[in-house]
Amino acid sequence: MSKKIISVGFSLASPEIEYAEFRSKVSLLDWDIVLFRPDIDEFVSYSEKFQGKPSLSDSTSFLLKECCEHWRRELKQAVDTGKTVIVYLPPLTEVYVDTGKRTYSGTGRNQKTTTHVALYSNYEAIPASLSPVLTSGTAMKLVDRGSEILAAYWGAFEKHSAYQVLLTAESVPGCLVTRSGGKLVGALYRAKTSAGTLLCLPDIDFYSDEFFDEENDEWSKEGQLFSKHLVASIVGLDKALRSALEVTPEPTWASDNRFMLVSEANLSIQLLSAEKQVEEAQKRKEEVSEALKSAGALRALLYEKGKALEAAIIDALRLLGFKAESFKDSESEFDVVFECDEGRLIGEAEGKDNKAVNIDKLRQLSMNIHEDLQRDEVTVPAKAVLFGNGFRLQPLGDRGDPFTEKCHSAAGTASTALVFTPDLFPPVQYLVASPNSGYARACRQAILSSNGRVTFPVAPDDEKSSGVTQIEIKVDD
Structure with missing residues (x-):
């Protein structure tokens, strides 16, 4: 059976891969393999500057946070339901976003409004704590443990890869490090209850000049060949990831209440309460969003x-x-x-x-x-x-x-x-x-x-x- 693959945030010259823009609200549950690259340049193109970083307007701040929250939720859900999610790690882009908080001082003609902002980045869209630090380089190697899973992919695409960040968070399950210093530049997360995987890989220049035929405004033969090889490698990588950890879905009979642990019961109650709060917050968000559209x-x-x-x-x-x-x-x-x-x-x-x-x-x-x-x-x-x-x-x-x-x-x-x-x-x-x-x-x-x-x-x-x-x-x- 062929794999259904979608790329979000970048496109490839392959009819086998469907493309979705970063602003899209598409669900990822229809796909077997998800390729994701959190590029938010479109949000900062015309922004003002504050303390040397882009500062987004209230409406653009809302749109960016909405997009990142959507993908964070969709990617996590895809992994939890057994999908393979591959994230290509672009340069860290930090911006100031409007928090929606306002404070006021003075009165009448001397009243002053203070807009409260907070730092936000494109990495908020990834459902993992990575603590990225902006840097760049190309000298990398696979970690010793589990390297056989990534060996075929890395052998084909190491020359196309470049790290744009170092991953400095604690307990990151590293799969790629810098050749000098052993700093983490790639990570492999496994779902606990499914065969799902979140694989974070060094970036690739998917829009290299050689991939385009500018005269005819289309993909070049080199671009088509690159995409074909990438799709084949991704499918092979998905197979290797799944064969390395097969997880049997829990039978219906095993979820009967008589087999439930005390800790599970307590957490189930907390989860129901949290889901109710999320539903109420989502309803309120939709109401405010509609009011915002009308107001503008x-x-x-x-x-x-x-x-x-x-x-x-x-x-x-x-x-x-x-x-x-x-x-x-x-x-x-x-x-x-x-x-x-x-x-x-x-x-x-x-x-x-x-x-x-x-x-x-x-x-x-x-x-x-x-x-x-x-x-x-x-x-x-x-x-x-x-x-x-x-x-x-x-x-x-x-x-x-x-x-x-x-x-x-x-x-x-x-x-x-x-x-x-x-x-x-x-x-x-x-x-x-x-x-x-x-x-x-x-x-x-x-x-x-x-x-x-x-x-x-x-x-x-x-x-x-x-x-x-x-x-x-x-x-x-």
């Missing part, structure tokens, strides 16, 4: 398009004090119709990936105004507003003018307001933290009175929000 929905003003952008615009307009909703009947469909005591408006929304919003949407908006006026209940033309998110995929500081020159010219002639949706974000960000009817009214008036791009008033330096700009970071032990 307004950030769609910065980068979204289509229906997602329209939904964020409607929520933002409501925060400004408008009655706002989309409109659709048998004859007309408008992205948003919104009104307040000062006037009634109709808006169209447009997001462009890598260019400015052009005049096409203004023509559509003009038609919408006329269609709206033809309705019996409408007696006065609505104010036209074009909500544009030009260059939406680029960082705000790198964007050009979000509206084309023709768009600006036509908007001035047609008394149309142009709202760059990221310009709308600071006012609503302020109003979420500090409801202020006077400031909301000023924002509404800015839209109603503008012909061309809207400039929103600067938020007042309210005491409720003054502490937001005074933030310190503190490292928790």
Whole structure:
């Protein structure tokens, strides 16, 4: 029977191995052999620095910890159920993550918020205490005891392997050491109640230049050959690991209560209690996660398009004090119709990936105004507003003018307001933290009175929000 193999965190040029990204939430129970490499570079690419290490935002911190907790749990479960898990040990990547704890000092305008952070690393995803120390080298050898199990694999891939860390935790069951000094660089853990194995091996450069054919943008013959040899060696290694320690699954009759030891009974009660706490914590986590997604929905003003952008615009307009909703009947469909005591408006929304919003949407908006006026209940033309998110995929500081020159010219002639949706974000960000009817009214008036791009008033330096700009970071032990 062929073995089902999955690689997580790196891919291989082999149809026999399925690939899963580190961010994936796939279960590992469907696979016989798991290849794992905890690479978290994608989480630190755009992070700020604190004390010389990457410092992740609260949302990125949550995502990283969620991914690491998922894989730690999945890997442990895979080993416990008899799977072979092979972890390739990459360089240690340490980051500061937001703990979610905040402390406050001072009051009013002098209030200061302290964000508590803690060190976290990619090795949190591995279900073993390794205490890795960052270093590198290539001179390694198998330990004497049990070396026959790894001999075939090591003979084929020693030249491709390099250690990136030393394993300094106590009681690590070492299987590979440095040639000089005998420092541990590999470990072999056995499950106590199954034939499962957690094997930690020195890293391999799975993306070597020779493995790719850049001209045709595909794996090279060398890459395909390497992957083929690796798969064969991994399957052979799995067989050797299993033959070295065959464990008979406990028969059903042997688990009868009359054979249970006193220590087992006590631990079973503790396990049930722990599982209940985990279930309650997981439920609470899911509730908070959903609330977090809803709370951050307004950030769609910065980068979204289509229906997602329209939904964020409607929520933002409501925060400004408008009655706002989309409109659709048998004859007309408008992205948003919104009104307040000062006037009634109709808006169209447009997001462009890598260019400015052009005049096409203004023509559509003009038609919408006329269609709206033809309705019996409408007696006065609505104010036209074009909500544009030009260059939406680029960082705000790198964007050009979000509206084309023709768009600006036509908007001035047609008394149309142009709202760059990221310009709308600071006012609503302020109003979420500090409801202020006077400031909301000023924002509404800015839209109603503008012909061309809207400039929103600067938020007042309210005491409720003054502490937001005074933030310190503190490292928790």
